[in-house]
Structures are given as structure tokens and as C-alpha cells.
Amino acid sequence: MIILAVETSCDETSIAVLKIENRRLDILSNIVSSQVKLHAKYGGVFPSLAKREHQKNLPIILKKTIKKADNPKIDIVAVINGPGLEICLWQGINFAKDLAKKLRRPLVPVNHIEAHIIANFISENSKFEIRNSNFFPAVCLVVSGGHTQLILMKDIGKYKLIGETRDDAAGECFDKAARILGLGYPGGPKVDAQAAKHQTQKPKYKINLPRPMIAAKNYDFSFSGLKTAVLYDFKNRPLKIKKSPLYVKEMCFEVQQAIIDVLLRKTIKAAKDFKVKSIILGGGVAACQKLKERFKEKIEKEMPHTKYFVPDVKYCTDNALMVALTAYFHRSRRTNWQKISADANLKIG
Numbered sequence: 010m011i012i013l014a015v016e017t018s019c020d021e022t023s024i025a026v027l028k029i030e031n032r033r034l035d036i037l038s039n040i041v042s043s044q045v046k047l048h049a050k051y052g053g054v055f056p057s058l059a060k061r062e063h064q065k066n067l068p069i070i071l072k073k074t075i076k077k078a079d080n081p082k083i084d085i086v087a088v089i090n091g092p093g094l095e096i097c098l099w100q101g102i103n104f105a106k107d108l109a110k111k112l113r114r115p116l117v118p119v120n121h122i123e124a125h126i127i128a129n130f131i132s133e134n135s136k137f138e139i140r141n142s143n144f145f146p147a148v149c150l151v152v153s154g155g156h157t158q159l160i161l162m163k164d165i166g167k168y169k170l171i172g173e174t175r176d177d178a179a180g181e182c183f184d185k186a187a188r189i190l191g192l193g194y195p196g197g198p199k200v201d202a203q204a205a206k207h208q209t210q211k212p213k214y215k216i217n218l219p220r221p222m223i224a225a226k227n228y229d230f231s232f233s234g235l236k237t238a239v240l241y242d243f244k245n246r247p248l249k250i251k252k253s254p255l256y257v258k259e260m261c262f263e264v265q266q267a268i269i270d271v272l273l274r275k276t277i278k279a280a281k282d283f284k285v286k287s288i289i290l291g292g293g294v295a296a297c298q299k300l301k302e303r304f305k306e307k308i309e310k311e312m313p314h315t316k317y318f319v320p321d322v323k324y325c326t327d328n329a330l331m332v333a334l335t336a337y338f339h340r341s342r343r344t345n346w347q348k349i350s351a352d353a354n355l356k357i358g
């Protein structure tokens with residue numbers, strides 16, 4: 010079976026072709042064209058600009074994809090229909106609809122959040138294994154620029170949202186902190202790089218940021234106060250300190266620790282409360298090296314029998330390959346493609 014997937018939910022334009030035979034994945038093509046440079050000067054994604062770029066890039070990427078995949082015989086077309094930026098989602102949906110119509114193939118709509126979870130099952134050069142009795146229930150933490158959600162997963166396709174952010178997403182907090190510090194966009198990787206250079210033994214500025222909602226007896230998050238705390242600390246420092254590499258490194262380290270502390274505490278609480286067999290991460294923020302390490306350490310220490318999954322870095326951020334694999338699991342869902350529409354706030358479960 011060969012699946013062609015399209016993804017345009019935010020600022021990446023991506024098309025992938027995935028061949029699956031006997032649970033073996035053959036990645037025929039996965040092109041991700043990032044618009045990061047274009048949006049950098051706005052310090053975040055500018056939706057109408059992103060839409061125009063998707064429109065311009067999709068036919069070019071399709072041509073490249075077909076060439077790279079050596080003119081594949083496509084069985085299914087798939088596309089993310091939400092959540093995401095509505096005008097961007099529509100670009101991908103309309104493009105995929107045209108393609109499905111031309112090829113006379115079914116079109117499978119895919120939930121963006123589910124795709125980030127399924128990214129964990131992308132295995133190159135080996136069979137993917139999903140043994141329900143071993144893996145589920147699982148708790149999934151999806152952390153990206155637009156979402157921070159804790160999801161209880163009973164099986165592929167069976168999800169229950171148990172907590173989410175009440176304001177900013179974790180990735181958004183990284184992006185805003187980086188903007189305050191003048192590090193550029195996207196903030197996550199920039200903060201990550203600065204934090205890695207910080208000498209933890211000798212903090213000079215002793216920055217103490219809050220860990221919002223860390224002790225609350227629910228699985229919800231809130232990151233807007235953290236961003237404000239970064240802004241106040243920054244504003245109250247003399248210019249010389251604000252510009253000092255030492256301050257920037259120390260602040261980046263503290264922001265990263267604050268975000269990880271909250272994500273870790275809530276995820277472990279959910280994992281224990283629901284007695285899960287696996288902890289699954291996904292989304293752009295899961296690319297953070299420190300976050301992955303701290304989850305690994307904590308799970309090994311406190312829940313050593315729990316499986317721990319995190320996607321390969323290149324499959325953490327938005328890509329069409331995760332969409333293709335998700336569509337594979339839902340290939341029998343026959344949706345009338347004419348009825349598929351963008352839902353910016355599409356929920357999982």
C-alpha cells in the first residue's frame with residue numbers, strides 16, 4: 010500500500026510518500042519545506058504569508074516528491090484537517106482533494122495531534138511493532154508551538170484528552186522567551202542551544218522563574234505567566250546585563266528547566282494515576298535534548314517498568330510522513346472527501 014500525505018497546518022509545507030508492506034515502512038519521499046526564515050522577522054508565524062507560501066510551494070514539492078518516489082502508484086491520499094491555522098489547513102486540504110479526485114483515490118483526513126503521537130512508530134529499515142497488550146494504556150504528551158496536551162491512549166484511534174494548556178503552549182513560551190532575549194525564531198532550538206552552554210554549577214544571576222500550576226491536582230498547564238516572568242526579569246536588568254551572554258545563557262537554562270519541570274511532573278502524575286504501560290512524547294518541543302534526558306531519568310527512577318517513546322528529532326516537528334502513517338491506521342475510514350473541511354480547533358478523542 011502506498012500513501013501520499015500532505016501537511017500544511019502551520020509554517021512547514023510537506024508532502025511524503027510512504028509504502029507499507031507487511032508492517033515494513035519504506036519511506037519513498039518526505040520533503041519538508043520550512044518557512045522559518047520568512048517568518049523570523051515577525052518573531053512568529055504570520056498566517057496569510059504562510060498560506061501564500063503553501064500555495065506557491067505545494068505544486069513544486071509534489072513534482073519533486075513524485076520524481077523522488079519514482080512515480081509511485083498511490084493507493085490513498087491523506088491530509089491534516091486540524092488543528093492548525095485555518096487558512097493554512099485549507100491550502101493542504103484543497104490540494105489533497107484535487108489530487109484524490111484526479112487519481113480517483115480515497116482521501117483520509119488526519120488529526121494533527123494524533124499524527125505527532127503516531128510519529129513514534131516511524132521506524133526506518135525495520136518492521137514497526139505495536140503490541141496493544143504491551144503498550145497500552147499510554148499517556149501521551151504532545152508539546153508543540155500550538156499545543157500542550159496530555160492524552161490517555163487506549164489504542165491507536167482511541168484517545169481521551171485529560172489535560173491541556175489554558176493559555177500559551179510550551180513551544181510558544183520558548184518562542185516568546187527567545188524573542189524577548191533577541192534570539193530569533195523559532196525559539197525552542199535557540200533556547201536549547203544557549204541552555205546547553207550554561208555552567209549550572211555557577212549561576213551568577215540566580216534567576217528564579219515560577220513553575221505555573223505544578224502543584225495543581227489536575228493535568229492542565231499554563232505558560233503565559235512564565236513568559237511574563239521572563240519579560241519582567243529582563244526589563245528590570247540594566248542594559249549591560251541584558252546583553253551579556255552569561256545572562257542570556259542563564260535565563261535560557263532557567264526557562265527550559267521551568268517548562269520541563271512542569272511537563273515532567275504532570276506527565277508522571279498522569280502516568281501513575283492511570284497506571285499506564287507507556288509514556289509517549291511528540292511535537293516540536295519533544296526535540297529538546299534536555300527534556301528527553303530528564304524524562305528518561307525520571308521514568309527509569311520512578312517507573313522503571315514503563316516504556317518510554319520519543320520520536321526521532323526529524324519526526325518531532327511537523328512533517329507529512331507522520332500523517333501518512335496515521336492515515337495507514339485509519340485507511341478503512343471512508344470519509345466523503347467533499348465533506349472534509351479544516352477545523353482549526355479539532356480535538357483528539
Ligand code: KG4
Nearest residue numbers: 153154155180195197198293294297326327
Ligand atoms: O510541532 P511543531 O513543528 O509545530 C506545531 O505544531 O506547532 O512545533 C514547533 C515548536 C516551536 O515552538 C519550536 O520552538 C519548538 O517546537 N521546538 C523546540 C525545539 N525544537 C523545536 N522547543 C524546544 N527545544 C527544541 N529543541
Ligand code: ZN
Nearest residue numbers: 153292326327
Ligand atoms: Zn505540529
